[in-house]
Amino acid sequence: MTGKRERNKQQKYFDFLTVASRLFEEKGVENTTMLEIAAKSASVTQTLNRYFPTKNALVLALLKEDDRVSIKRMELKAKKLPDDPIEGIIDLFRAYVDYADIINKITVWREYESIRVSQYGNINDDINADNLRSDIVGIIQNVLNQFAKDGLLIAGCSINEITNAIHAFALLNYHKTLRGNFSSDDEAVASLRSSVAFIIRPYLVNPTALDGLNPPA
Numbered sequence: 001m002t003g004k005r006e007r008n009k010q011q012k013y014f015d016f017l018t019v020a021s022r023l024f025e026e027k028g029v030e031n032t033t034m035l036e037i038a039a040k041s042a043s044v045t046q047t048l049n050r051y052f053p054t055k056n057a058l059v060l061a062l063l064k065e066d067d068r069v070s071i072k073r074m075e076l077k078a079k080k081l082p083d084d085p086i087e088g089i090i091d092l093f094r095a096y097v098d099y100a101d102i103i104n105k106i107t108v109w110r111e112y113e114s115i116r117v118s119q120y121g122n123i124n125d126d127i128n129a130d131n132l133r134s135d136i137v138g139i140i141q142n143v144l145n146q147f148a149k150d151g152l153l154i155a156g157c158s159i160n161e162i163t164n165a166i167h168a169f170a171l172l173n174y175h176k177t178l179r180g181n182f183s184s185d186d187e188a189v190a191s192l193r194s195s196v197a198f199i200i201r202p203y204l205v206n207p208t209a210l211d212g213l214n215p216p217a
Helices: 004-027 032-038 047-049 055-077 086-095 099-104 108-120 130-149 159-177 185-203
Strands: none
Touching: 004 032, 004 047, 004 055, 004 108, 032 047, 032 055, 047 159, 055 130, 086 108, 086 130, 086 185, 108 159, 130 159, 159 185
């Protein structure tokens, strides 16, 4: 059982993250100081530095927490799949990435990602994009296995091949969103839906279910 001291430490940790996230969104990462974050958290800089020695460490912690929550949303969504295989996969990615939120905070996200990339050379960095992608790939595979079990996929098709193709398109769509190629949540999801429909059509027992969807340009 977690003691009161440990609970207080955890609460302080998340208090710092909450305040930092709000300030980064309002002012940008570069224009926000550790002194401001500490002051808005009703704390002092020395205390903040015990949790996060640098501002980069704080940004990485925010990314790690966002990744953890995003994967958890996907896992919960994957437990209850709709009948339509395309809807199932798109719902997972909709749960993983809030496209509209990224678009609204695109400047902050670019700053976040530049800091994440700058830390990749550190072997002690526990925020690993490869691990995160493996988690997502595993979830897609589970969904497609369920589709196969329900008789929605042609017998003998390669779940791994479909998974890799869907994942590649999803990543491309995600980066297009970060670049601002889409102006809304609906537009981004529609693009991803079209891509996934194009990939999965040949593997479906009843591909005519996708006739209303267009392949990617």
